Amino acid sequence: MINLGLVGYGTVGSGVVKILETNLSLLENKVGTKLNLKKICDRDKKRLRNLSAHRFALAGGKIVTTTNWEEIVNDPKIDIVIELIGGYEPARTIILSAIKKKKHIATANKALLAKHWDEIFTTAGKNKVLVYFEASVGAGIPVVQALNEGLAANRIHSILGILNATTNYILTRMSKKNIDFPTALKETQKAGFAEANPKLDIEGIDAAHKLSILASIAYSSWVKLENIYTEGISHLDQQDIKFAFEEFGYETKLLGICKEVITSNPERSRRIDVRVHPALIPQEHPFATVENEYNAVLIKGDAVGDVMFYGKGAGGMSAASAVVSDIIYLARHIHNQTAGKIPYVTYQKGKKLSFLPIGEIETAYYLRFTTVDRPGVLSKISGILGENKVSIASCFQKVPTTLRPRGVPILMVTHKAKEKNIRQAIEEIDRLPITRAKTVMLRIEE
Amino acid sequence: MINLGLVGYGTVGSGVVKILETNLSLLENKVGTKLNLKKICDRDKKRLRNLSAHRFALAGGKIVTTTNWEEIVNDPKIDIVIELIGGYEPARTIILSAIKKKKHIATANKALLAKHWDEIFTTAGKNKVLVYFEASVGAGIPVVQALNEGLAANRIHSILGILNATTNYILTRMSKKNIDFPTALKETQKAGFAEANPKLDIEGIDAAHKLSILASIAYSSWVKLENIYTEGISHLDQQDIKFAFEEFGYETKLLGICKEVITSNPERSRRIDVRVHPALIPQEHPFATVENEYNAVLIKGDAVGDVMFYGKGAGGMSAASAVVSDIIYLARHIHNQTAGKIPYVTYQKGKKLSFLPIGEIETAYYLRFTTVDRPGVLSKISGILGENKVSIASCFQKVPTTLRPRGVPILMVTHKAKEKNIRQAIEEIDRLPITRAKTVMLRIEE
Numbered sequence: 001m002i003n004l005g006l007v008g009y010g011t012v013g014s015g016v017v018k019i020l021e022t023n024l025s026l027l028e029n030k031v032g033t034k035l036n037l038k039k040i041c042d043r044d045k046k047r048l049r050n051l052s053a054h055r056f057a058l059a060g061g062k063i064v065t066t067t068n069w070e071e072i073v074n075d076p077k078i079d080i081v082i083e084l085i086g087g088y089e090p091a092r093t094i095i096l097s098a099i100k101k102k103k104h105i106a107t108a109n110k111a112l113l114a115k116h117w118d119e120i121f122t123t124a125g126k127n128k129v130l131v132y133f134e135a136s137v138g139a140g141i142p143v144v145q146a147l148n149e150g151l152a153a154n155r156i157h158s159i160l161g162i163l164n165a166t167t168n169y170i171l172t173r174m175s176k177k178n179i180d181f182p183t184a185l186k187e188t189q190k191a192g193f194a195e196a197n198p199k200l201d202i203e204g205i206d207a208a209h210k211l212s213i214l215a216s217i218a219y220s221s222w223v224k225l226e227n228i229y230t231e232g233i234s235h236l237d238q239q240d241i242k243f244a245f246e247e248f249g250y251e252t253k254l255l256g257i258c259k260e261v262i263t264s265n266p267e268r269s270r271r272i273d274v275r276v277h278p279a280l281i282p283q284e285h286p287f288a289t290v291e292n293e294y295n296a297v298l299i300k301g302d303a304v305g306d307v308m309f310y311g312k313g314a315g316g317m318s319a320a321s322a323v324v325s326d327i328i329y330l331a332r333h334i335h336n337q338t339a340g341k342i343p344y345v346t347y348q349k350g351k352k353l354s355f356l357p358i359g360e361i362e363t364a365y366y367l368r369f370t371t372v373d374r375p376g377v378l379s380k381i382s383g384i385l386g387e388n389k390v391s392i393a394s395c396f397q398k399v400p401t402t403l404r405p406r407g408v409p410i411l412m413v414t415h416k417a418k419e420k421n422i423r424q425a426i427e428e429i430d431r432l433p434i435t436r437a438k439t440v441m442l443r444i445e446e
Numbered sequence: 447m448i449n450l451g452l453v454g455y456g457t458v459g460s461g462v463v464k465i466l467e468t469n470l471s472l473l474e475n476k477v478g479t480k481l482n483l484k485k486i487c488d489r490d491k492k493r494l495r496n497l498s499a500h501r502f503a504l505a506g507g508k509i510v511t512t513t514n515w516e517e518i519v520n521d522p523k524i525d526i527v528i529e530l531i532g533g534y535e536p537a538r539t540i541i542l543s544a545i546k547k548k549k550h551i552a553t554a555n556k557a558l559l560a561k562h563w564d565e566i567f568t569t570a571g572k573n574k575v576l577v578y579f580e581a582s583v584g585a586g587i588p589v590v591q592a593l594n595e596g597l598a599a600n601r602i603h604s605i606l607g608i609l610n611a612t613t614n615y616i617l618t619r620m621s622k623k624n625i626d627f628p629t630a631l632k633e634t635q636k637a638g639f640a641e642a643n644p645k646l647d648i649e650g651i652d653a654a655h656k657l658s659i660l661a662s663i664a665y666s667s668w669v670k671l672e673n674i675y676t677e678g679i680s681h682l683d684q685q686d687i688k689f690a691f692e693e694f695g696y697e698t699k700l701l702g703i704c705k706e707v708i709t710s711n712p713e714r715s716r717r718i719d720v721r722v723h724p725a726l727i728p729q730e731h732p733f734a735t736v737e738n739e740y741n742a743v744l745i746k747g748d749a750v751g752d753v754m755f756y757g758k759g760a761g762g763m764s765a766a767s768a769v770v771s772d773i774i775y776l777a778r779h780i781h782n783q784t785a786g787k788i789p790y791v792t793y794q795k796g797k798k799l800s801f802l803p804i805g806e807i808e809t810a811y812y813l814r815f816t817t818v819d820r821p822g823v824l825s826k827i828s829g830i831l832g833e834n835k836v837s838i839a840s841c842f843q844k845v846p847t848t849l850r851p852r853g854v855p856i857l858m859v860t861h862k863a864k865e866k867n868i869r870q871a872i873e874e875i876d877r878l879p880i881t882r883a884k885t886v887m888l889r890i891e892e
Contacts, residue, residue, distance in 0.1 A: 019599050019749050029666060030598055030792045134596060140750035142596020150580060150588020152476055153465050153770030220475060286756070289732070303465050304586035304757065304767035310732070311753035321749035324599030338784035346476045 001034040002331040005072035005103075007094055008084035009042040009051070012108055012135065015320025016082065016327075017051070027324065031331040039064045039072050073097045079334050080327060083107040092116055099129045104339055106326040108135035108319055111200075114212035117222040121347045128340035130330055135322035137163065137210040138295045141311040142322065147299060148217050148345055154301025156218040160445065161256040163210040163276075165293040165314035166201035167233050169193040171252055171278075172291045174238050175245065181236055193293050193314055203232035204254060204276040211256035214297070215274050218258065221351040223274060229358040231277035240440055243411050244366055247396050250280035251288045255445060261356055273356040279445040280366055359420035364393065364444040367414065367422075369429060370407040370437035377434050378410060388425035391415040407436035413444065447480040448777040451518035451549075453540055454530030455488040455497070458554055458581065461766025462528065462773075463497070473770065477777040485510045485518050519543045525780050526773060529553040538562055545575045550785055552772040554581035554765055557646075560658035563668040567793045574786035576776055581768035583609065583656040584741045587757040588768065593745060594663050594791055600747025602664040606891065607702040609656040609722075611739040611760035612647035613679050615639045617698055617724075618737045620684050621691065627682055639739050639760055649678035650700060650722040657702035660743070661720050664704065667797040669720060675804040677723035686886055689857050690812055693842050696726035697734045701891060707802055719802040725891040726812055805866035810839065810890040813860065813868075815875060816853040816883035823880050824856065834871040836863040853882035859890065 004020075006013055020027070020037055028035055040063055042048050048065040064071075072078060073094060081098040083105060085091050091112050095105055100123070107113070113120065113136055124131045134144045138161075147156070162168050166188060173184035185202070188194040200206045208230045215223035233254050244250040259273040281287050286308055290296040295313025300306050312318040333339035371377045382392060396411040414422070426439045450466075452459055466473070466483055474481055486509055488494050494511040510517070518524060519540060527544040529551060531537050537558050541551055546569070553559070559566065559582055570577045580590045584607075593602070608614050612634060619630035631648070634640040646652045654676045661669035679700050690696040705719040727733055732754055736742040741759025746752050758764040779785035817823045828838060842857040860868070872885045 015749070022748070023599065023601055026601060027599065029794065032788075140597075140747075141753055142592045145596045146588045146592060149775055150591045150771055151586075151767065152774045153469065153473065153767045155469055155472060286735070289735075301586075301767060302468070303461070303763045303770070305761075305764055307587055307755070307757035309753070309755060312751050315751075317749045318751055321597065321599045321747060324749070325596055328598045329595055332788050336784075336787045338782075338787050341782045341784050342478075342778050348475065 001036050002031065002080065002334055003036050003038045003078045004080050004082060004327065005039045005041070005075060005078040006037065006082045006084065007041045007069050007072055008086070009040050009047050010084065011316035012319045012323065013042070013084045015316035016084070016323050018317070019320050019324045027328055030328050031335060033331070033335045035327070035331060037063055038078055039066060039075060041066045041069045041072050043067050069094050073101060073103070078103060080104050080106060080330050082323060082327065083109060084323070086111065088112055088115060095120060096123055099123050099127050099131070102127055102129055104129050104330045104334065105131040106323050106330060107131065107133050108323060110136040110206065110209040110213060114209040114225055117216055118349065121343070121345065122349065125343050130333065130340050130344050132326035132330055132344060133213070134326050135319040137213055138297060138309065138311065139313050139315065140318035140321035141295060141297070141309050141313070142325070143297045143309045144213070144217065146309060147214060151299060151301050151304060151307065154303050157260055157300040157302060159214050159218060159256070159258040159297065159299050160287070161211065161214065161297040162253055162287055162290050162295050163256045163297070163313070164201055164207040164254060165295060166194045166198060167207070167254040168290065168294065168313070169292050170202070171233065171241070171254065174236070175241050175252060178238055178242055180238050181234055202234045204230045207254060207256045207276045211258060211274065211276055215258045215272065217345055219272065219353055220346040220348045221353050222347070223272070223353065227274060227355050229275040229277070233278050236278055237440065240366070240368055240442060243368065243409070244280050244442065247411055248366065248394070248413055249283050250366070250444065251283060252278055252280055252442070253287055255279040257445065269354060271354045271356040273361055275358060277443060279443050281445050359418070359423070361419050362416050363419070364416050364446065365414045365422050366442040366444055367412040367426070368440040369410040369412070369435065371410060371434045372436060373408045374434065380432065380434065381410065381429055384428050385414070385425050388421040390417045390421055390425050447482050448477065448526065448780055449482050449484045449524045450526050450528060450773065451485045451487070451521060451524040452483065452528045452530065453487045453515050453518055454532070455486050455493050456530065457762035458765045458769065459488070459530045461762035462530070462769050464763070465766050465770045473774055476774050477781060479777070479781045481773070481777060483509055484524055485512060485521060487512045487515045487518050489513050515540050519547060519549070524549060526550050526552060526776050528769060528773065529555060530769070532557065534558055534561060541566060542569055545569050545573050545577070548573055548575055550575050550776045550780065551577040552769050552776060553577065553579050554769060555579070556582040556652065556655040556659060560655040560671055563662055564795065567789065567791065568795065571789050576779065576786050576790050578772035578776055578790060579659070580772050581765040583659050584743060584755065584757065585759050585761065586764035586767035587741060587743070587755050587759070588771070589743045589755045590659070590663065592755060593660060597745060597747050597750060597753065600749050603706055603746040603748060605660050605664060605702070605704040605743065605745050606733070607657065607660065607743040608699055608733055608736050608741050609702045609743070609759070610647055610653040610700060611741060612640045612644060613653070613700040614736065614740065614759070615738050616648070617679060617687070617700065620682070621687050621698060624684055624688055626684050627680055648680045650676045653700060653702045653722045657704060657720065657722055661704045661718065663791055665718065665799055666792040666794045667799050668793070669718070669799065673720060673801050675721040675723070679724050682724055683886065686812070686814055686888060689814065689855070690726050690888065693857055694812065694840070694859055695729050696812070696890065697729060698724055698726055698888070699733055701725040703891065715800060717800045717802040719807055721804060721807070723889060725889050727891050805864070805869070807865045808862050809865070810862050810892065811860045811868055812888040812890055813858040813872070814886040815856040815881065816885070817856060817880045818882060819854045820880065826878065826880065827856065827875055830874050831860070831871050834867040836867055836871055837861040
């Protein structure tokens with residue numbers, strides 16, 4: 001019999017209990033032995049009271065509930081600790097303590113893994129303990145395992161992801177209903193897809209956590225948050241979402257992007273371009289139809305080409321599906337005494353990755369200038385772009401709008417250019433007396 | 447050091463050698479030890495001569511080539527046998543002999559697995575040997591592992607797949623260019639996506655092999671070919687592809703479908719509805735944009751909801767990606783002496799599944815009647831449909847065409863109906879003197 005201890009009885013935690021209850025015989029057939037949910041810990045006593053009577057059926061009516069996680073970590077009978085409280089502390093202490101007690105871990109904690117990858121996997125390796133974390137990226141979409149195992153033969157050229165359900169829901173609202181960011185955020189909160197404090201989501205930090213995990217797997221190293229250029233969506237103007245769609249046929253998405261770039265200098269060295277920001281994608285792009293709370297990850301490998309994974313990126317049951325699948329495989333390994341003999345992820349501690357600074361990336365850009373309505377303006381702007389080696393692919397000058405600040409919007413899509421050149425050009429243009437408002441710049445991902 | 451023996455040096459086999467050569471250090475880092483491609487067997491000596499010199503670099507110039515597979519299976523040094531010749535024999539004998547010699551297996555052989563699931567996994571279990579087969583479905587898309595492990599927590603409600611690249615390429619041609627089946631087949635052969643003898647592909651048998659594998663994993667049993675209702679695409683008329691698209695907005699795809707159906711009788715027992723046939727899907731369906739040689743699999747689990755996997759379903763490198771990923775994980779297990787302690791797939795030998803006969807399925811249908819141009823025809827047809835409990839959702843009567851045989855096409859889409867009722871109605875309608883040609887029936891998958 002494999003004993004489980006669950007820390008965190010929130011949305012995902014109660015989803016885990018529900019799956020264990022509903023599919024128990026199916027799961028036990030896969031494991032080859034009994035699964036016993038021995039203890040559940042939550043600091044909120046009220047939640048624990050909500051554990052309805054029939055759920056106690058799981059351990060013959062004997063699930064122990066506690067508000068003290070140490071009762072789980074220090075229980076010598078417990079084989080697997082399921083950490084679902086999220087955040088850095090006490091999650092870090094719980095996981096590290098459990099690992100040191102030779103307990104295997106299933107977690108959905110992306111923030112913790114992104115920030116403490118080295119500490120967690122080094123400690124797990126030393127203690128010959130497995131840490132599974134499928135639910136940390138894309139909820140129930142099994143993309144962690146796919147990248148880690150199913151695509152292991154490949155050198156990973158790129159990873160592109162719609163990794164955050166909240167922002168994708170907000171952007172879908174802004175685009176379909178032409179409403180502004182604060183209104184769309186409120187609707188998203190009402191629909192249950194944004195937290196009361198949505199900062200981690202809307203500033204792109206949650207997506208950066210997930211990208212850190214995917215990139216760390218792809219390059220067998222630790223891609224830290226500080227290596228990831230991160231920009232959120234709270235500054236987006238619905239006008240740009242509308243213009244980008246109507247004039248150029250682009251959808252606006254918050255993307256996590258990780259690419260291995262071969263530099264053009266004589267060494268032709270490999271550098272990692274890794275970033276999270278709003279980006280425009282063409283309507284034919286497979287991500288264009290990924291809407292609302294859905295997530296998608298597109299991985300390009302040297303052998304396999306493009307492979308895409310798609311599913312719900314939010315919701316307790318979807319994430320719980322990944323947690324319980326992890327539990328099954330941990331339990332199989334424990335039952336067969338193979339657990340921890342091989343680490344789950346390859347982590348080459350000493351491996352140094354070289355990152356491409358954001359100024360060095362080359363992509364196409366959408367630009368919206370706001371200027372006075374006077375002859376010579378376009379020539380002035382395009383002149384500055386040209387001096388900075390930015391070449392224009394297409395350009396619209398809109399009729400004066402009632403936008404504040406009043407002015408003529410000039411919309412442009414550039415050919416591929418270096419970001420530092422674009423930024424330099426914008427800085428010069430924004431200093432011109434003809435410019436009425438800060439120029440808007442959005443990266444395009446073809 | 448892990449020694450590999452490769453049987454079959456065709457498109458996929460040479461892809462495997464190429465990946466081993468290109469990414470060797472990356473792969474060995476993941477395995478934790480050296481990989482040595484010791485022997486390659488192919489019955490065609492010419493192919494073996496094509497093994498260019500630089501590829502011999504792999505084993506320090508010492509890859510042994512042979513036309514006799516027994517030299518691989520009987521080599522006590524070889525740990526993993528990679529079977530890439532396809533077909534039933536001698537593949538079956540090679541794999542079973544290798545298993546009995548305690549060698550682990552990586553194979554792409556869908557036909558063999560579908561036909562000999564029981565024999566292969568029973569023998570593998572007895573000999574504590576692993577059989578990995580990621581490349582057998584969807585080439586490099588890691589859907590076998592996802593269904594088997596990443597979604598293991600779920601009761602699988604349904605699997606929907608575009609599982610065959612050849613037929614998807616043909617149908618894309620027929621639809622985009624409005625050409626007939628034989629012409630599209632020729633174009634597909636020219637493009638390298640159909641074999642000289644395309645029977646297995648165009649008759650839906652290859653898709654049925656793959657569906658047998660997915661369904662067998664999903665239900666921890668063996669779903670045999672004879673349990674799968676199978677219909678190919680060679681009888682499709684491009685007119686119906688065109689009408690379905692233009693009049694009703696449907697795309698035509700060859701689908702593999704597997705659903706767990708709860709019967710409405712008092713026992714409410716579970717039955718498996720498993721079939722391969724051309725089907726119409728709405729343009730909003732995520733499969734509508736899966737074109738040419740691409741494959742996609744949509745899995746619905748009780749916890750995770752819908753998850754989709756998408757990528758190239760053909761091509762030596764894509765399939766080789768899956769084979770080499772299998773090799774990495776087999777090699778890791780062998781190196782850590784954990785290989786074969788746990789079987790890869792759960793196979794409950796005695797488990798009885800109950801299958802839903804094709805007559806009992808309930809779905810919507812597209813029907814094309816070809817009749818004389820005379821008053822009362824529509825009333826007659828709709829009367830017979832009504833008597834058979836088939837209710838019409840929409841109907842178009844086209845102007846007489848120059849189609850052979852001449853006649854008026856009447857197009858209908860029905861509401862959900864039982865297939866045996868539809869068939870009974872068609873039989874009656876086709877016997878009427880007003881009917882000029884056999885009625886066309888296509889199933890709709892919403």
